[in-house]
Amino acid sequence: MDVQAKKTVLRMIPYGLYVLTAESNGNVAASTVNWVTQASFEPPLVAVGVKAGSGAHELIKKSKAFALNVLGKGQNDMAFSFFKPLEREGDSIGGQVFTIGDSGAPVLANAAASLECKLVETLEHGDHSIFLGEVIGAGLNAEIDGRPDNATLALGDLGESTFYGG
DSSP: OOHHHHHHHHHTSOOBOEEEEEEETTEEEEEEEOOEEEEETTTTEEEEEEETTSHHHHHHHHHSEEEEEEOBTTOHHHHHHTTSOOOEETTEETTEEEEEOTTSSEEETTSSEEEEEEEEEEEEETTEEEEEEEEEEEEESSOOOSOGGGSBOBGGGGOTTOOOOO
8 A cells, every 4th residue: 555645534524522521430531533523423422533542532431421512613722632631630631611511521611512421332343433323412503504514624634734544
């Protein structure tokens, strides 16, 4: 296989940016993720890829729930903040205030939107696991103009030198 071609082709897959959050026994994890897709209409399911061994990975397995906090255009700083592990500070993490949602997962107050999910299936293979979550809650923090998918912060919005995949 041509390794450079593989890397380039995998980087051609468009990625939105989300802050994945989970909570268990007072411990909170939050990390920027981009391997997210809707997997079913009925019931509403989403799939998210999470790095094996990460704090978020472990808390999702324990709590059986997670939230996807959708980042909107212009929320680049929030995306960069959650590229590294952060500690909970009261009702905030990484300087971002959250509330505990109905799922038990933290929902970021300043994210453009959020989905709360209960874990229904896990596929563990490779360096990331796929968590399949049933959407049990959804919220918008602002009215969306135009196509909803155009309101989501995309990986390409972070600049020419920020890549994922490959």
